[in-house]
Amino acid sequence: MGTNRGGSSSSSSFGRPSFCCKMFPAKPSSPSSFTIIRLFVLLILFIFIFNFYSRAILEDEENLNLRLSSQDSVAQQLPQQLPSEKLWEAPFSAGLHSCVNPTSRYQAFQEGDHYITVRSNGGLNQMRTGIADMIAVSRMMNATLVIPELDRRSFWQDKSIFSDIFDEDHFIDSLKHDVRIIKKLPPELLSVPRARKHFTSWAGLGYYEEMTKLWADYQACSFRTLLCLPSTVIHVAKSDSRLANNDLPLDIQRLRCRALYHALIFSPSIETFGKKLVERLRSHGGRYISLHLRYEKDMLAFSGCTYGLSSAESEELRLLRENTNHWKVKKINSTEQRISGLCPLTPKEVGIFIQALGYPQSTVVYIAAGEIYGGKAHLSELTSRFPNVVFKEMIATEEELEIYSNHASQTAALDYIISLESDVFMPTHSGNMARALEGHRRFLGHRKTVSPDRKGLVDIFDKLESGQLKEGLTLQQLVKHLHEKRQGAPRKREGAPDGIKGRARYKAEESRVHKDLPITVIM
Structure with missing residues (x-):
């Protein structure tokens, strides 16, 4: 049985490939063979042409992607303008309002002889x-x-x-x-x-x-x-x-x-003139920012902030601090002050900041401050970005201002009125005027007040200076995110930092009214 199966056979054998003879017969080629060859050649040619054009298409796509990427990069550098109403509108007040009338328990004042x-x-x-x-x-x-x-x-x-x-x-x-x-x-x-x-x-x-x-x-x-x-x-x-x-x-x-x-309203003459200056400002550009630019000689000397100043300017401020008896702190590390957010913003930093918030170059910026230290040399770093910078001297005559000369408190009262009535108030340092106006603007219905996070901004400005960050969309996003809750809207006040005890905690607490009072005025 096994022998018969393993013997020779005319039809098949494991010893030779009998199918070869069937695929390639020994007779001359037929016309169908040339057709197959031509098709084979055409197929190779098609594959070659397809690869050639595919490579060209891929190169075009790569070039297009590079162009789009380049355009995106440029877009990252261009400032984006917010809708006008977002820039100027007052923050949401959450229904809170001023409430200063006496309670039913309040008794009339009893006159005495003291x-x-x-x-x-x-x-x-x-x-x-x-x-x-x-x-x-x-x-x-x-x-x-x-x-x-x-x-x-x-x-x-x-x-x-x-x-x-x-x-x-x-x-x-x-x-x-x-x-x-x-x-x-x-x-x-x-x-x-x-x-x-x-x-x-x-x-x-x-x-x-x-x-x-x-x-x-x-x-x-x-x-x-x-x-x-x-x-x-x-x-x-x-x-x-x-x-x-x-x-x-x-x-x-x-x-x-x-x-x-x-009760503490300004004298009729100051009130009248202050309101007149507000009207003149609005006639120039409608809306305006009041910028309390605390880049004044006394402020810089008192705080010991000399960033961006020359050696001669720094020395002048040091001598002023040394010779002012009621300023108790004499030796101040300017770098540490700035990193801690204790220095007023410089004119250059203010320009970058306002631009990053989205305000256009045409914005009217009123300077509510005294003489800027360094004059035009330092102020130009702001006016190069916002040319419509306005001082009192630009909207009032010399005769009108003459009666206020040598009366800094009366001049400050004019700045107070203009800042109180402004569409946006922006202090560059958290001094007495900044706190007083923020509280007053809250009292009048949470008028927009942008309070720069100076400590957070220092890191951003330093990255710009070192080239780690460029001006544009990324900068805008960082600045806006940092100031989302610093626009004058209602917020919880901060208590004294941990570890402060005794009477010192009262000084360290943020000013506020009674916790049961539905008002957000900062005293």
Whole structure:
């Protein structure tokens, strides 16, 4: 069986490929063979042509991608303009509004025979907040307040009296249900010795209730009569920061707000001229930014910030700081100050910042500040980006401004009015004017106030300087993201940092009104 299967056979054999003879017979080629060869050649030619054109198409696509990539790169460098309404509109207020009327528990002021005299210290806004605090102090101590004496010894050397800057009659009348205010001490008290007191900083209600003992404890003695009688007058040497920010009775907080935003209005002449300047500004470009550019000699010297200045300028500022007795800190590391976000933005940094927020080059920028240190040399770094930079001298005549010369506080009052009425207020440093205006603008309905995150911006500016970052879309996105919640909208206030205890925590807390008060005013 196996032998028969394994023997020779005419049909097949494992020993030779018999199929070869069937595929390639020994007879001459037929016409169909030439057809197959031609088809084979055409197929090879088609493959060659296909590869050639495919390579060309791929190269074209690569070139197109490179062009698109290049266009995207250029687009990354071009600033994008936001819709106009987004640039200028006030932030969402979440329904919060000012609420400063007295509660039902508030009692009318009871007149007594005790008086407080005050010497306000500092610049305009430092004096304003201090005076508002002394209104509350007078109320808590049940005393009559004599119109405060303004600071004449500060850096600005302004000789203005209260009525030169504020509407004195309005101030007295608007607070008549809260505290008694008089213009001068009664004649019979002018020669009476006063209890001179430097009230503790950041003090609360309990402290001032304790201070009422001064009326009985302090004895005013007369060598002529040899009599010692309880003093009826307390003189307060300083007005700033005499009252705690927080944890005060609700009605005392509301009184502070009424004093600051209702009673302390500027004199009629300043109010009228300030509003006139606002009208002139709007006639130039409609909307405008008020920029509180704190790039002034005293500010830079006090803070020790010399970034971008020459060696000669830095030395000039150091000498000013050394020779100003009431500035206690003399040696300051400028680099550390800047990294910590404690330095005002430079004009160049401000220009980059405003542009990155999306404001067009045509934007009108009003400079609410004194003389810019370095003059045009430094200011040109801002005007090269925003040529419509405006100063008071450009919208007022010399004759109009003459009466304000050598009166820095009155000039600051004009800047305050223009900044309060601006579409956008932008401070470059968190000083007294910045805080006062931010609070006032919140009080009036959360008007747009852009507060630069100076510490965050330093890192961005340094990357621009080193070439790690270029101006354009990426820069815009970084700056806008950093300032999404710094536009003047309602927000929670910050408490004292961890680790701060005792009275120091009151100073470290952000200013705010009572937690139960539906208002977001920063005092």
